[in-house]
Amino acid sequence: MSWQHDIEQIRALAPRHILFLCVQNSARSQLAEGIARRYAPPGVRISSAGSMPASVRPQAMEALAEIGIDASSHGSKSIGDIDAGSVDVVITLCAEEVCPVFPRQVVKFHWPLDDPSGGGVEAFRTARNELVKRMQALFDR
Numbered sequence: 001m002s003w004q005h006d007i008e009q010i011r012a013l014a015p016r017h018i019l020f021l022c023v024q025n026s027a028r029s030q031l032a033e034g035i036a037r038r039y040a041p042p043g044v045r046i047s048s049a050g051s052m053p054a055s056v057r058p059q060a061m062e063a064l065a066e067i068g069i070d071a072s073s074h075g076s077k078s079i080g081d082i083d084a085g086s087v088d089v090v091i092t093l094c095a096e097e098v099c100p101v102f103p104r105q106v107v108k109f110h111w112p113l114d115d116p117s118g119g120g121v122e123a124f125r126t127a128r129n130e131l132v133k134r135m136q137a138l139f140d141r
Contacts, residue, residue, distance in 0.1 A: 006091075006109045007138050013107060015088035017045040021100045025050030025076040027117050028093040028127055030060045034069045035131045039139040045086070049077045051100035057117060063124035067132070079103065 010018075018040070020032040029048035036046040053076035064071045084104040092099040095112035102108065113130060116123035 024054040
């Protein structure tokens with residue numbers, strides 16, 4: 001199924017807390033968190049986490065800064081750092097690796113994106129631009 005189809009389902013759920021997951025919470029999920037916070041309506045909480053958190057990649061911060069999103073206060077978080085009881089929807093972003101498992105039954109969607117970490121800032125821009133398109137569609141902006 002495509003992410004476009006998922007958007008209709010997510011909207012129908014009217015989630016109050018969306019969590020983006022990837023392995024290190026250093027690139028894709030950080031980009032998704034920053035972008036989703038820009039487009040989400042008031043009252044919708046946006047978080048990100050990883051199964052093996054590392055540190056936020058400077059290229060992710062740079063790619064977000066280029067579109068006016070300040071991610072300088074972002075830090076990589078573990079799934080255990082998230083209040084699992086408050087999460088309504090989980091969106092995993094892994095493509096080539098094993099995605100993290102969320103410890104609670106929630107509605108889950110999988111939006112695979114290639115990990116930009118192996119490339120330069122241009123790979124982060126590509127991931128960012130794809131996520132902007134998805135978040136604009138999700139939040140109808």
